[in-house]
Structure formats: structure tokens, C-alpha cells
Amino acid sequence: MSAPAEVPDLVARTLDLSRQRGFITSIRNETGRLLAALAASRRGTLAELGTGCGVGSAWLSSGAPKDARVVSAELDPALAQDVQKIFADTDNVDVIAGDWSTLEQYAPFSLLFVDVREVMESIDVLADLMEPGGMVILDDFVPSAFWPPIVEGRVDTVREQWLTDERFAAVEMLIDVDASLLIATRR
Ligand SMILES: C[S@@+](CC[C@H](N)C(=O)[O-])C[C@H]1O[C@@H](n2cnc3c(N)ncnc32)[C@H](O)[C@@H]1O
Numbered sequence: 001m002s003a004p005a006e007v008p009d010l011v012a013r014t015l016d017l018s019r020q021r022g023f024i025t026s027i028r029n030e031t032g033r034l035l036a037a038l039a040a041s042r043r044g045t046l047a048e049l050g051t052g053c054g055v056g057s058a059w060l061s062s063g064a065p066k067d068a069r070v071v072s073a074e075l076d077p078a079l080a081q082d083v084q085k086i087f088a089d090t091d092n093v094d095v096i097a098g099d100w101s102t103l104e105q106y107a108p109f110s111l112l113f114v115d116v117r118e119v120m121e122s123i124d125v126l127a128d129l130m131e132p133g134g135m136v137i138l139d140d141f142v143p144s145a146f147w148p149p150i151v152e153g154r155v156d157t158v159r160e161q162w163l164t165d166e167r168f169a170a171v172e173m174l175i176d177v178d179a180s181l182l183i184a185t186r187r
Helices: 009-021 029-039 055-063 077-086 100-106 123-128 157-164
Strands: 045-049 069-074 093-097 109-114 130-141 168-176 179-186
Touching: 009 055, 009 077, 029 055, 029 109, 029 130, 029 168, 029 179, 045 055, 045 100, 055 069, 055 093, 055 109, 069 077, 069 100, 077 093, 123 130, 130 157, 157 168, 157 179
Parallel strands: 045 069, 045 109, 069 093, 109 130
Antiparallel strands: 130 179, 168 179
């Protein structure tokens, strides 16, 4: 993988929190760089479902235009509090403690990063939260050489649905040999 080893300061602080907490499901730097690149093309409100230690929020914030806003929801209140401290001086990021659905009030979104597997099943609700041209990014898939995609002997119906839904133009992107994500742009 060819990319600079350095990461923005805010990202470094969230990675430190991930290490301190032994939190192993933070996004990879490759995913973060993609989020930042996509965020740079956005306006308005960008959202993240499942803040974790704040790594995705930090990458989104690093790429987004100064007048755009990033909102992120984390179900675990203690974790949300730790992340809120990291973003205390970052004006364009709000980390909210609570279920992902608390973010519905901030829709429509120009970008939505979905990082909670169960939430990905709610495609109808998520489609209605997006502005036309808005991008949904869904993380944590395992690349499959088959169609429909098969993981551990079963069809991955969530991935199949997102890649075939008429409301979106969608693509699967390999992040590494063992990891992929989906980008679905609202028509
Ligand atoms: C894969 S981790 C998120 C990683 C993070 N997006 C990042 O950029 O590193 C998933 C997070 O979602 C949170 N979560 C699970 N269910 C949730 C829900 N219903 N609403 C909000 N957050 C939820 C978990 O507590 C966990 O911290």
C-alpha cells in the first residue's frame, strides 16, 4: 500500500484512544483516507453511524470543507464521552451519545458512513436520509469472488441488496485483500 505514514493530528489522537481501550474495530487508514477524499467533495451535513473511538469522524473532519458539519452517534455513553473530549476544540464535529436513529433529525446527509452491521439492513430508512447525489459508505465486508456474494457459505443479502437497489448507483471497493466497502450514491 503506498500512502504517507503520517496521519492528521486528530486522527492520531483517536488511534491513541483505540489503543488505550484495546478497541480493535476502528477503521483502517486506507478507509480513512478514502473517507477524507470523499468528504472533500461534500457540502452540508456528513454523518457517521457508530463512532467507536472517533477515527472515522477524524478522517471525515480532515477532508470536509470548513463550512460542512460532521455528526456521529455512538451507543456506548462512556466511549462517546471519551471521543467528545478529543473533538472538544473541533467546531465542525459533533459526537452524540445514543442510538444511531438520534441522527435522523440532522438529515438530509451529503455523506453517510454506516459502520454498524445491523443498521445496514435498514436500507429504506437510510435511503430517505440522503440528499440526491449523497453517498452512503458501508464498511466491513469480506471480498467475495461470487455473485451473489457468499461469505462463510451464505449469501450476503445485505451486500446484494445495496448493490442492486434502484435508488442507488453502488460499487464495492477492495480496501485490501481481506476487506472491502460499498459506496452507494443516491440517485
Ligand atoms: C465498527 S465500530 C465503529 C468504528 C468507527 N466508525 C471508526 O471509524 O473507527 C462500531 C461502533 O458502533 C457502536 N454501535 C453499535 N450499535 C450502535 C447503535 N445502534 N447506534 C450507535 N452506535 C452503535 C458500537 O458501540 C461501536 O463503537
